[in-house]
Amino acid sequence: MIFQRSKTPGEDIRRFLSMTSQRRRLIDESSDALPTADFAVNQLSQKLHPGIFRAVIAGKEPVGCNAAKITLLPAEGTHFPYFRAGQFVTLSSRVGDSFLTRAYSLASSPGEARRGVMEIIVQENGLYSGYLLHQAKTGETVSVGEPSGDFYHDSIRDRGHVLAVAGGSGVTPFLSMMKAIREGSEDFRLTLLYGVRKLDDALFDPDSFRDDRIRIELILSEEEREGFRHGFITRDLLKDCIDGETSVFMCGPDAMYRYVGGELEALGIGPHAVRREHNSIGMREVPEQKVFRLTVHIRDERYVLEARNDETLLTALERAGIPAVSRCRSGVCGFCHSRLVKGMFTVHDHEDHRRAADIKFNYLHPCCSYPESDMEIEIPVFNV
Numbered sequence: 001m002i003f004q005r006s007k008t009p010g011e012d013i014r015r016f017l018s019m020t021s022q023r024r025r026l027i028d029e030s031s032d033a034l035p036t037a038d039f040a041v042n043q044l045s046q047k048l049h050p051g052i053f054r055a056v057i058a059g060k061e062p063v064g065c066n067a068a069k070i071t072l073l074p075a076e077g078t079h080f081p082y083f084r085a086g087q088f089v090t091l092s093s094r095v096g097d098s099f100l101t102r103a104y105s106l107a108s109s110p111g112e113a114r115r116g117v118m119e120i121i122v123q124e125n126g127l128y129s130g131y132l133l134h135q136a137k138t139g140e141t142v143s144v145g146e147p148s149g150d151f152y153h154d155s156i157r158d159r160g161h162v163l164a165v166a167g168g169s170g171v172t173p174f175l176s177m178m179k180a181i182r183e184g185s186e187d188f189r190l191t192l193l194y195g196v197r198k199l200d201d202a203l204f205d206p207d208s209f210r211d212d213r214i215r216i217e218l219i220l221s222e223e224e225r226e227g228f229r230h231g232f233i234t235r236d237l238l239k240d241c242i243d244g245e246t247s248v249f250m251c252g253p254d255a256m257y258r259y260v261g262g263e264l265e266a267l268g269i270g271p272h273a274v275r276r277e278h279n280s281i282g283m284r285e286v287p288e289q290k291v292f293r294l295t296v297h298i299r300d301e302r303y304v305l306e307a308r309n310d311e312t313l314l315t316a317l318e319r320a321g322i323p324a325v326s327r328c329r330s331g332v333c334g335f336c337h338s339r340l341v342k343g344m345f346t347v348h349d350h351e352d353h354r355r356a357a358d359i360k361f362n363y364l365h366p367c368c369s370y371p372e373s374d375m376e377i378e379i380p381v382f383n384v
């Protein structure tokens, strides 16, 4: 309703006083149906943040030892969202009676995703990875959670040279970064220190990344080969790769984080200057294995299942075939954020990233919480 000033004295005040009744009449006359207009901003938002989308397994190619590169194409009617090199996606499928989800770093670049291709590297490690490697067929459709995580180069936060330290399949996010540097969607220098047992275990061919801005050093711990370093990542090697413009990124096993982190500290680079990708939280050692009763509410549905004290609540949910929302599986992203109705639990060492308000009002992250008694929780809906 547009109010235009009148030249007749008193007219403005009369029209102003009638505005409320006019507005009420217009509201009463309008339809109860929600507006259906499809705004450009909503379309863009849906493209950037599709939540869960569907993808088709287009191929599997063996790489390294007990690993394969899996190529995904968008399912009909969908497209791949934009992401930053270094981010991960989650894949979900029903496997037998279970509904499993796992996070995999993207090995492909943002440019490849724009061209309709995504690649992940899956190493034989656990039920879902085994399923993807040996049972999932070409042409099968999987649910994919949108790219997530903050393990990427940010020119405001990070410096112009990245020292990337990787072990085993931890090299995957750096493959994406190197491709992005080569194709021009990222602009920084990268030195990769990649530790593997033998050359055949390496998940990529270093010669495929020849570029002035990329330096690759393969360190073979159990093999001596001409042209490659032998042994482990040492303090001297780290020192040789660090200049005044270096940010350190690490992705690999926890033992590598502890060892390399200690060597970096000795070189004067503290934890604040080192970014490490969080590993999925798995089983824990317990003095005595116990099985508790877990009652789960999803909106108005209720399930009762068994939960072991050496496995996370998320594992118990997946084993029971309950589609449970998860992304990082390391307590960081908050996507599995659930409400504790009653019961006791323990959070995995050093991985309690809940906000103070979540702790105060009894919220927990099932991906990093182990049951200590019978429990009742309310979890979010998984829109597969």
Ligand code: FES
Pocket (backbone or CB within 6 Å): 325, 326, 327, 328, 329, 330, 331, 332, 333, 334, 335, 336, 337, 365, 366, 367, 368
């Ligand atoms: S899945 Fe990220 S916090 Fe649980």
